[in-house]
Structure formats: C-alpha cells, structure tokens
Amino acid sequence: MKEKKTWHINGFVGIVLLLALAGLSAYAFFKEQPVVGVALAVVAVAMLTSISIIQPNQSSAIIFFGKYLGTVREGGFWLVTPFSTQKKISLRVRNFNSAKLKVNDIDGNPIEIAAVVVFRVVDTAKALFDVDNYEQFVEIQSETALRHVASKYPYDNLDRDGYSLRGNTEEVAAELAKELQSRLAVAGVEVIEARLTHLAYSTEIASAMLQRQQAAAIISAREKIVEGAVGMVQMAISRLERDGLTLDEERKAAMINNLMVAIVSDRSAQPVVNAGSLY
Template sequence: MNEKKTWRLNGFIGIILLLAMIGLAVYEFSVNRPAIGVPLIVVSIVLLSSITVIQPNQSKVIIFFGKYMGTVREGGFWLVTPFSNHRKVSLRVRNFNSAKLKVNDIEGNPIEIAAVVVFRVVDTAKAMFDVENYEQFVEIQSETALRHVASRYPYDSLNAEGYSLRGNSEEIAAELAVELQSRLSVAGVEVTEARLTHLAYSTEIASAMLQRQQAAAIISAREKIVEGAIGMVQSAIKQLEKDGLLLDPERKAAMANNLMVAIVSDRSAQPIVNAGSLY
C-alpha cells in the first residue's frame, strides 16, 4: 500500500450547496411536487454524510466500502467521498520511551538499557493497512532493535579499542536510529531521532564491575605517575651533571631509587638527614 490523494471539496461550498438543496426541496414540497423534492432530500443526505473536519497536522484515511480511496492531509473543513469511513491518523512528531530492558552485552555482562525514539507517520496507507497497529508495532520493533544493538557492543571498553555503549553513545544512537528506520519503513514511519536514556550494569554485578572500573582507573593513574617520575629523575640527573656534579653509577642508582620512591609513593616522603659519623 502507498499513500495517495483523494477527491475533496471545500466544506463551506458543500454547506452552501446543502442549504440550497434543502431550501429547494422544501419549496418543491410546498408546491406539491414531491417527485423533485424527494431526490433533493436524498442528495442532501449524501452531502451530509461526506462532511469531515481535519485538525492541523492530522489526516483522514478515506475508505469506501472496503476500498482505500486516498488520504486528506490538509487541515480544514472538507467534503469527501459520501458514505465512506474516515479513519484519523496523526502526523505529529511523537516520543516512545522504552522500558528498562535487561540485555547481555557482547561480553556476556547483564546490563540495563533504555532509549527514547522520536518518530512520525509519513505514509498513512502503510501505517493503516500494512501493519495491524502501527503504534504497537513501533514499540515492539524499537525494543527489539535496542536489544540487538546493545548485544553487539561491550558496556565499557577498558583497552579503548572499538566502540562501547558507555564511551560512544552518539555512535550507538546513530546506529540504533538506522536499524529502527529499516524495521519501521514497512509501517510508513520515519525515525527522527533515537537516544539512550538509561545505561547501567544490572544490580547483581554492579558492585563487582564498579570495583573493576576503580582498579582499572588506579592502574592507569599509576602508569602515568611512573611515566612522569622517570622523566623527572632523568631530568634531575642531567641537571646535576650539567652543573658539574659527577655521580658514579652506584650513586646515580641510589639517587634514582630515592627520587622514584618519593615521587611515586602515595604518602608524603619522610626525609632522613644524614648528620655524618661520630667516628
């Protein structure tokens, strides 16, 4: 099914015609000419059945005895096919907030994830006739696509290689929108935007995963501290040699060891003053 336009006439013109026919029918009955008045009344009833009102950013799908006649998208007061069924379809932008879903990421870790999907109907014929209920179809397909995308990536990438759900939310949202569009095209729905609204480890592993993240952060920080300490020690030794203080390898090693301990230690260094020997 594809959307198409249907016949329509300005409703105010139809009202004028309707009033004129009713007035003419009354006149014909008053002069005792029912043979003309009865058809006029029948035509007036036909016109009355074709009146419809469409609100802004809404549409009416016109069905005439089981046949799709077309869609009226323009808001206003219209006359359409008589004795037809007028089914309203909203063209406004809408949000769908998914429930918090429990999914296993690509590493098998259970996570909780949720998303918001912004969509609107662009083909009323597909939305009305190609699926049973397009709103329910959007909900089910959105949750299915969210599960599929979440299961293809890890929650967090500790080695900073590849995408992760937490570290690449923009890229994940873009991929989710593309997959949703491919699933919802059959229902005549256009996906405007998709965003993750909730992302967390499941409660049963949240504590363990927090400890792992803290350990990874401590290791990374220690690596940076050691890297900086080595540079500081090398710079100090070079400066001493530049000032004319020549150190033998043993003293260099001792000095490097003392500086590394003082810099890398997570506690303040306690200085020990060598006052010399009594003998």
C-alpha cells in the same frame, strides 16, 4: 498499501449546496412533485454524511464500503465522499520512551539500557492498513532494535580498540536510528531521531565492574607517574653531572631509589636527616 489523495471540496461550499438542495426539495413538494422532492432530500442527507473537520497536522483516511479511497491531509472543513467512513490519524511528531531493558552486551555482561525514539507518520495508508496497531508496532520494534544494537558492542573498551556503548554514544544512536527506520518503514513511520537515555551495568555485576574501572584508572595513572618520575630522575642526574658533581654507581643507585620512592609514592615523603655517627 500506499497513501493517495482523495476527492474533497470546501465544506462551506458544500453547505451552500446542501441548503440549495433543501430549498429545491421543499419547492418540489410545494409544486406537488414528491418524487423530485424525495430525490433532492436524499441527496441533501447524503451530503450531511460527508462533512469532515480535520485539525492541523491531522489526516483523515476515507473508506467507502471497505475500499480505501484516499487520504485528506489538509486541515479545515471539508466535504468528502458520502456514506464513507473516516479514520483520523495524527501526523504530529511524537516520542516513545522505552523501558529499561536488561540485555547482554557482546561480552556477555548484563547491562541496563533504554532509549527515546522521535517519530511521525508519513504514510497513513501503511500505518492504518499494513499493521494492526502502528503505535504498539513502534514500541515493540523499538525495543527489539535496541536489544539487537546493544548486543553488538561491549559496554566499555578497556583494553581494545573499536566502538563501545559508553564511549561511542553518537555512533550507536545513529545505528539504532538506521535499524529502526528499516523496521518501521512497513508501518509508514519516519524515525527522526533515536538517543540512549540510560546505560549502566546490571546490579549483580555493577560493583565488580566499578572495581575493574577503578583498577584500570589507577594503572593508567601509575603509568603516567612512573614515566614522569623516570624523566625527572634522569634530568636530576644529568644536571648534577653537568655541574661537576660525580657520583659513583652505588650512590647513584641510592639516589635513583630515593627519588623514585619520593615521586611515585602516593603519600608525602618523610625525610630522614643524617646527623652523623656516635662513634
């Protein structure tokens, strides 16, 4: 099915024609011409069945005895094909908020994910006749696409390159919108935007994954601290040697050890003052 335009005229013009037919029918009965009067009355009644009022951003599909004639997209007061059935469908932009889905990412970790899909109908014939219920179709296909996209990426990339659900939300959303469009095109629906609204580990592994993230953050911070501490020790020894203070290897090792402990330790250093010996 493909949407097409159908015949329709301005409703106010149609009302004028209807009144004119009613007047001619009454005149025919007055002139004792009942056949003509009945024929004109039947035409007037047929025109009454063709009245259609369409709201802004709404369309009406015209079906005549089981045959799709076309769609009227313009809002207003219209006269369409008599004795036809009219199916109204909204053309407004709508949102669909998916439920929180429990999915396994590419590593097999259970995660919770949800998304919002912004869509609108662009082909009324496909939306009405190619699928049974296009709104339900959008819901089911949105959840299916969300599960498929979520299973292609890890939740987080801690020790490898590539996309992740948490670190590349824009890229994941763009892929989700692209897959949704390919799935919903059969229903005459255009996907305007798709965004993740919820992303988290499932409750059964949330605490373990939190500890893993904390450990990774601590390791990364320690690497930075050690790298800075080594530079500071090297600078201190170079400064002492430049000022003419020569240290033997034993004292140099002790100084390096003390400086490294003082800088790298996560607690403030407790100095020990050497007051000499009792003997």
